[in-house]
Amino acid sequence: MPKLTWICVLLTLCVFSFTACFGARDDSSSSMAPSSSSGMMSDAMSDASGAMSDAKSGMSGAMSDAKSAVSGAMSDVRSNASSMMDNATSSMSNAMSDASKAAAAEAESEWALRLVSAESPLPEGFSVETRAIPGYENREFDVRAADALEAMLRDAEAAGCKLYLVSAYRSVERQDALFRRKTAAFMEEGFPQEEAEKQAARYVARPGTSEHNLGLAADIVSANWYASNTDLTTAFADTQHYExxxxxxxxxxxxxxxxxxxxxxxxxxYEPWHFRYVGKEAAEAIMSGGSTLEEYLAA
Ligand SMILES: [Zn+2]
Structure with missing residues (x-):
């Protein structure tokens, strides 16, 4: 009997534990439906995704704000730098302009006040940039003073004193040809060469010693001068044009x-027809003082 009792107890235990195990399992599987689990997951996922999205959006907004702030700051920096550069450039430009003006003024005193005479001939190979004076054939003048010459001729005419530009720039080569021709004329008269050259120099400057070779001298008479004259003479000083x-x-x-x-x-x-460009400052001083270029340069 005890044997049967033990078997019964064991069987009961087996059934109990079977029920406990599989019954509980069935119960759990029935209460936690797969669909419901999936919905919760989905909600959780959705919540997480929403949170992520919110976080992203927050991050994005913050990034955007930061970017915009940085961009604004960069823009300010660029703008400030640009305006600083502008100021620097502008003051540099002003300084350059002042410097170039000073250099131009200094340079003008060099080229415009250049003394050319028998004692101070131009250097070998001297050259100057010239341009034609409108209304004339073969009348050239230093490009730096040509406008001044034109203005003087124009204003004189407007004032009722129409002028005529007899002679302006003459190259050293041309001067040489003129001088040789004059020398030859004296030699034909019987003068030995050296004496013929001396005589010629009284009428034609030796090459390189004429202000006309410099490009800054102009022989000027009244427009109707050659109607009653064949040469340049001091009689020009009696005209209102000279005045x-x-x-x-x-x-x-x-x-x-x-x-x-x-x-x-x-x-x-005395050559009342020969005018020389020296620049306004020197010209005012020389003409008002009744002096000469030599005296002005020596002072
Ligand atoms: Zn002259």
Whole structure:
């Protein structure tokens, strides 16, 4: 009997534990339906995704704000840098402009006040940039002073003193040809070469010693001069055209270069038709003081 009892107890235990195990399992599987689990997961996922999305959006907004702030700051920096550069460039430009003006003024005193005479000939191979004076054939002038010459001729005409530009720039080669021709003429008269050259030099400057070779000298008479004259003479000084030139030439930077009574200083006879560009400052000083280029340079 006890044997049967033990079997019964064991069977009961087996059934109990079977029920406990599989019954509980069935119960759990029935209460936690797969669909419900999936929905919760989905909700959780959705929540997580929403949170992620919110976080992303927050991050994105923050990033965007930060980017915008950085961009704004960069823009300010660029703008400030740009305006600083502008200021620097502008002040550099002003400084350059002042410097170039000063350099131009200094340079003008060098080229415009250059003394050319028998004692101070131009260097070998001297050249200058010239341009034609409108209304004339073969009348060239230093490009730096040509506008001043044109303005003087134009204003004189407007004032009722129409002028005529007889001679302007002459190359050293041309001067040489003129001088040789004059020398040859004296030699034909029987002068030995050296003496013939001396005689020729009284009428034609030796090559490189004429202000016309410099490109800054202009022989000017009245427009109708050659109607009653065949050459340049001091009679030009009796014309109103000469008077106008004497009174106004300095306004254009010109001087009467070989005035009467200054032959000992200039080494050249009185030439009331010969005007020389020296720049306004020097011209005003020379003409108002009744002096010469030599005296102005020596002062
Ligand atoms: Zn002359």
């Amino acid at each position: 106008w030139l004497r009174e106004h030439c300095a306004e254009y930077g010109f001087i009467e270069r070989y005035p009467e009574g200054k032959e000992g200083v200039t080494g050249v006879t």
